[in-house]
Amino acid sequence: MKNSYALITGASSGIGEEIAKNLAKKGYNLILTARREDLLDKLAQDLRKKYNIDVSVIAKDLSKYETPKEILSFCEKNNYRVDLLVNNAGYGIKTSFHETSLEDEEDFIRVLGTSVIMLTKLFLPKMISNGEGKIMIVSSTAAFAPPSAIQPLYGPIKTFVNRFSDSININYKNKGITSTAVCPGFTVTGFHTASGVQEQMDRVPDFLVFSAKRIADEAVQATLAGKSLCVPTKTYKFLVFMLKILPHTILSFLGKILAPGRYD
Numbered sequence: 001m002k003n004s005y006a007l008i009t010g011a012s013s014g015i016g017e018e019i020a021k022n023l024a025k026k027g028y029n030l031i032l033t034a035r036r037e038d039l040l041d042k043l044a045q046d047l048r049k050k051y052n053i054d055v056s057v058i059a060k061d062l063s064k065y066e067t068p069k070e071i072l073s074f075c076e077k078n079n080y081r082v083d084l085l086v087n088n089a090g091y092g093i094k095t096s097f098h099e100t101s102l103e104d105e106e107d108f109i110r111v112l113g114t115s116v117i118m119l120t121k122l123f124l125p126k127m128i129s130n131g132e133g134k135i136m137i138v139s140s141t142a143a144f145a146p147p148s149a150i151q152p153l154y155g156p157i158k159t160f161v162n163r164f165s166d167s168i169n170i171n172y173k174n175k176g177i178t179s180t181a182v183c184p185g186f187t188v189t190g191f192h193t194a195s196g197v198q199e200q201m202d203r204v205p206d207f208l209v210f211s212a213k214r215i216a217d218e219a220v221q222a223t224l225a226g227k228s229l230c231v232p233t234k235t236y237k238f239l240v241f242m243l244k245i246l247p248h249t250i251l252s253f254l255g256k257i258l259a260p261g262r263y264d
């Protein structure tokens with residue numbers, strides 16, 4: 001459809017950028033958003049040239065209350081019909097919980113949690129009236145793990161968005177809308193440097209680390225198939241299974257070996 005678009009948050013790097021490339025290859029028109037406009041513009045230019053699709057850019061900060069509404073207005077003004085919403089933007093806070101300002105915690109909750117709900121809420125009515133729509137929420141395997149010593153709010157927010165994704169499925173599947181919670185494990189992106197935990201990431205064994213392209217490819221496939229949960233790679237499928245059945249004391253012990261620094 002000519003005016004059908006996929007909207008991707010956090011498209012300027014990492015998993016979001018790879019999701020954009022994957023969807024572009026499939027012929028989707030795209031709306032890319034993040035704060036770093038130069039990176040978005042460069043990606044948009046490359047994808048337009050390579051795949052002959054329409055790519056629009058809106059540089060916005062999702063920690064601002066008004067951003068989701070501004071993104072909706074932008075789409076409405078340009079008559080973009082958003083059939084696929086990818087809630088992917090995210091980061092981790094560098095400082096310890098007791099040292100972080102209330103404002104920084106609120107921004108964090110807004111980018112990883114509230115903005116996901118707002119964007120979904122704002123784009124949902126049109127999807128319902130169209131009788132179809134797909135939502136992807138890039139969560140994390142941290143949603144299933146015991147909360148870690150670094151970034152103590154990160155896991156709980158990812159658990160929250162997984163449950164939110166389940167709610168969307170329960171309430172709107174019969175209206176043609178599906179939501180897919182994508183839960184990657186350690187992935188090579190800008191995330192760990194941006195979150196001040198590159199040192200801990202470098203200590204994670206290679207067999208637990210995957211490329212952003214691999215994660216994006218599995219995430220898109222699951223979302224287009226309307227799956228409710230996607231844990232990319234067999235390694236993390238197995239780990240998530242173990243996380244669900246093993247007692248927390250054993251998980252904390254294993255966590256110290258497999259992800260040093262997180263559960264010390």
Ligand SMILES: NC(=O)c1ccc[n+]([C@@H]2O[C@H](COP(=O)([O-])OP(=O)(O)OC[C@H]3O[C@@H](n4cnc5c(N)ncnc54)[C@H](OP(=O)(O)O)[C@@H]3O)[C@@H](O)[C@H]2O)c1
Nearest residue numbers: 010012013014015034035036062089090140187189190191
């Ligand atoms: N990397 C991993 O190991 C891993 C594992 C599990 C889950 N995840 C999840 O995967 C998602 C994508 O992260 P990534 O690993 O691809 O990291 P990344 O390369 O750092 O990408 C994060 C994206 O989020 C955007 N973003 C951050 N803060 C924002 C803000 N305030 N407003 C708007 N956009 C913002 C960034 O763009 P700008 O800086 O340009 O704004 C960037 O495009 C996140 O939700 C993360 O929690 C990552």
